[in-house]
Amino acid sequence: MSHVTIFKRLPGALAGLLVLGVLGVGSAHAEVKFGALYPFSGQLALLGEESARGLELAVDEVNEAGGVQGEKVVLVRGDAVDNNQAIGEARRLISRERVKAIFGTYSSSRVIAASQVAELSRMPYFELGAVSQQVTDRGLEYLYRTNPTAKDMARTIIDMIEQAVSPKLGVEPDDLRIGLIHEDSSYGTSVAQFERQFAEESGLDIVSEQSYPASTVDMSSIVLALKQEDVDIVLQTSYQNDTVLFLRQASEANYKPKAIIGGGGGYSMQPTAEAVGHDAIDGVLDVDFTQYNVDPEFAPGVKQFVADYKAKYGESPRSGHSLNNYAGAMAILNAIDNADGFEADTILSAVEAIDIPMGETAAGYGVKFGENNQNTRAQMMGMQWQDGELVTVFPKEAATAELQVNQ
Amino acid sequence: MDIVLQILVNGLMLGGLYAIVSVGLTLIFGVTRVINFAHGEFLMVGMYLVYLLTTRLEVHPYLTVVGVLPCLFLLGALTQKLIIERLQNSDEHVQIFATVGLSIALINLALLVFGADIASTPSSGLRTRISLASSGVLLGQLVIFVTAIGLVAGLQLVLSRTRLGRAIRATAQNRAAARLMGINVSRIYAFTFGLGAACVGLAAVMVAPLYPTSPNIGTYFVLIAFVVVVMGGLGSITGAFVAALIVGLVDAFASYYWGSDLKEVAVFGIFLLVLILRPSGLFGTARNLSHVSP
Numbered sequence: 034m035s036h037v038t039i040f041k042r043l044p045g046a047l048a049g050l051l052v053l054g055v056l057g058v059g060s061a062h063a064e065v066k067f068g069a070l071y072p073f074s075g076q077l078a079l080l081g082e083e084s085a086r087g088l089e090l091a092v093d094e095v096n097e098a099g100g101v102q103g104e105k106v107v108l109v110r111g112d113a114v115d116n117n118q119a120i121g122e123a124r125r126l127i128s129r130e131r132v133k134a135i136f137g138t139y140s141s142s143r144v145i146a147a148s149q150v151a152e153l154s155r156m157p158y159f160e161l162g163a164v165s166q167q168v169t170d171r172g173l174e175y176l177y178r179t180n181p182t183a184k185d186m187a188r189t190i191i192d193m194i195e196q197a198v199s200p201k202l203g204v205e206p207d208d209l210r211i212g213l214i215h216e217d218s219s220y221g222t223s224v225a226q227f228e229r230q231f232a233e234e235s236g237l238d239i240v241s242e243q244s245y246p247a248s249t250v251d252m253s254s255i256v257l258a259l260k261q262e263d264v265d266i267v268l269q270t271s272y273q274n275d276t277v278l279f280l281r282q283a284s285e286a287n288y289k290p291k292a293i294i295g296g297g298g299g300y301s302m303q304p305t306a307e308a309v310g311h312d313a314i315d316g317v318l319d320v321d322f323t324q325y326n327v328d329p330e331f332a333p334g335v336k337q338f339v340a341d342y343k344a345k346y347g348e349s350p351r352s353g354h355s356l357n358n359y360a361g362a363m364a365i366l367n368a369i370d371n372a373d374g375f376e377a378d379t380i381l382s383a384v385e386a387i388d389i390p391m392g393e394t395a396a397g398y399g400v401k402f403g404e405n406n407q408n409t410r411a412q413m414m415g416m417q418w419q420d421g422e423l424v425t426v427f428p429k430e431a432a433t434a435e436l437q438v439n440q
Numbered sequence: 441m442d443i444v445l446q447i448l449v450n451g452l453m454l455g456g457l458y459a460i461v462s463v464g465l466t467l468i469f470g471v472t473r474v475i476n477f478a479h480g481e482f483l484m485v486g487m488y489l490v491y492l493l494t495t496r497l498e499v500h501p502y503l504t505v506v507g508v509l510p511c512l513f514l515l516g517a518l519t520q521k522l523i524i525e526r527l528q529n530s531d532e533h534v535q536i537f538a539t540v541g542l543s544i545a546l547i548n549l550a551l552l553v554f555g556a557d558i559a560s561t562p563s564s565g566l567r568t569r570i571s572l573a574s575s576g577v578l579l580g581q582l583v584i585f586v587t588a589i590g591l592v593a594g595l596q597l598v599l600s601r602t603r604l605g606r607a608i609r610a611t612a613q614n615r616a617a618a619r620l621m622g623i624n625v626s627r628i629y630a631f632t633f634g635l636g637a638a639c640v641g642l643a644a645v646m647v648a649p650l651y652p653t654s655p656n657i658g659t660y661f662v663l664i665a666f667v668v669v670v671m672g673g674l675g676s677i678t679g680a681f682v683a684a685l686i687v688g689l690v691d692a693f694a695s696y697y698w699g700s701d702l703k704e705v706a707v708f709g710i711f712l713l714v715l716i717l718r719p720s721g722l723f724g725t726a727r728n729l730s731h732v733s734p
Contacts, residue, residue, distance in 0.1 A: 074551075075551070076556060076655075076656065077556070078551065078556060079555055079556040080556075243699050243701065244700065244701040245695075245700040245701065246704070248659065248663075249660075249700070250454075250457070250651065250664075251454050251457075251692075253454075253692070254447065254450065254691075254700060257443065257446060257447065257450075257696055258696055258699075261443065273557075273652075273654070274558065274652060274654060274660070277560075278651070278652075281567070285578060287569075304557050304558050304560070307560060308560035308652045
């Protein structure tokens with residue numbers, strides 16, 4: 034063997050040593066592995082990564098306080114870039130990485146796919162951010178969800194109209210003419226369906242309902258129809274592009290309804306506000322996950338979360354997804370800490386016992402699992418764009434500013 | 441009456457938008473017979489270029505045409521030279537899949553570089569509303585409409601009156617005969633592909649101030665561009681323009697009177713009808729005849 038070949042092999046040998054070293058250190062301190070299954074690449078990467086950061090911060094905090102049951106938590110990432118890969122990565126986490134539970138997943142379709150695999154392997158799966166009703170409606174035994182859903186979004190929107198918008202306007206709720214517009218995939222359709230249901234139950238008057246493909250490039254006819262119907266309050270459930278398009282085209286056509294209430298996604302993001310322009314977006318209402326301009330008395334720990342986030346990632350949080358993932362993960366990890374062992378059933382009974390009242394997590398809402406393992410205390414918040422900032426205006430306990438309306 | 445006029449204007453403006461995006465696609469198809477599935481991504485690349493140039497250099501979006509057109513021309517010509525030409529003699533499905541691959545690669549490249557968030561080009565006053573009779577349009581929309589007409593007329597003129605245009609048409613009609621006449625077919629193909637891509641570049645310059653840019657913005661436009669191109673007759677530039685106006689008008693009227701969820705039924709219904717009555721499209725002629733001759 035010549036010297037050259039020895040040198041060629043040297044890096045490999047060093048790497049081998051390094052691996053041994055890491056393994057040695059690993060076995061010296063006890064550690065427990067959990068899976069972090071999110072879309073880290075592809076179309077959904079931005080908010081997938083943002084969601085995962087919440088989980089990472091929760092794990093850091095727990096580890097600093099001594100870990101769970103005295104063991105250091107190690108997160109193993111799985112990249113759920115599409116539904117098939119979500120399944121593949123769930124399998125890898127379960128059988129190769131031997132994680133004790135999976136956390137995820139931001140996208141409803143990814144968790145619906147991946148949780149089937151987890152269910153068959155009796156693997157606890159904690160969903161911290163997907164909103165589709167279907168995620169928990171399938172009645173899986175090992176899947177728990179901490180975050181509010183599409184139904185909660187519709188609930189808060191209708192409550193906000195009844196309890197905050199209509200008193201401000203000085204108009205009876207049933208005298209308001211309400212228009213629903215939504216993108217036509219399962220997300221927009223299901224939120225709109227609950228909006229219609231709750232509106233009917235409350236006796237609100239929906240005078241117009243229109244769906245459109247999220248990839249639309251023109252909404253001028255929708256704006257015209259709403260204008261023609263003399264709609265007072267527009268409810269839109271949308272992604273980002275169609276949010277920008279609608280708000281721009283409405284203001285360009287001089288259409289000024291008494292209120293526009295958006296559902297999630299595009300409405301909460303700063304780039305949307307910049308694209309639409311502060312003049313046009315000022316006063317627009319939005320119902321979504323808890324955001325950062327929330328009363329810290331109602332969401333204890335939110336300020337600390339933002340500080341920790343900035344320290345770790347060197348930028349401000351890009352959306353409320355990280356905060357909601359963090360709050361959910363903290364509740365679950367603390368519960369597991371109180372259990373004895375990491376058997377699936379032990380973890381589940383510990384989680385079943387969680388009983389956190391409203392106003393005691395960083396996201397504001399409490400945690401208590403009910404039917405289909407859905408968090409019954411999860412709740413969305415009402416926000417409003419005021420002077421270029423998204424501030425919480427509903428419910429009152431969480432509000433940092435007064436709701437404003439065009440008379 | 442006012443409302444009908446407003447819908448009519450909206451429809452025409454939408455038609456102009458569809459036209460300017462589709463012209464490049466039909467030009468490339470007409471000459472090289474390659475169906476370019478990366479067409480929408482060329483638009484996306486152009487829009488990001490406009491965004492970068494306007495925000496970095498703080499110039500009016502329309503001025504970026506100086507930089508965007510050559511860049512897109514180069515992108516198109518290189519696509520032809522480096523990808524399509526190497527597959528020229530293989531099955532045409534292979535070429536289609538190559539452009540699909542290019543499209544996926546470009547989308548993911550944009551995701552990598554710019555992220556999934558939207559990038560909005562400053563509108564520089566192009567989103568001001570101007571009154572036309574009793575209806576209104578945006579300044580930028582009107583410019584798109586006029587530019588689309590200019591582009592179609594200009595291309596027709598180049599193709600029918602210039603030596604280069606004659607060479608392009610000859611190549612489109614019969615590749616082998618054109619080569620025998622001393623035309624450098626490979627160069628003509630690269631030039632045409634580049635020209636088609638530059639047309640998309642022009643579209644990008646016009647569209648960027650009005651629509652937010654995102655990595656998948658191309659997919660929003662490309663389906664309707666294919667409808668327009670097939671309906672107008674593959675390879676016919678005038679056909680694409682007329683078809684774009686029809687689609688725009690149907691789109692606007694159907695979504696007002698039938699609801700926006702049903703507008704695609706109307707658009708695609710008319711599309712099917714045209715194809716049943718005239719399988720080669722409105723202005724299409726039988727294969728191998730010149731698509732640009734009057």
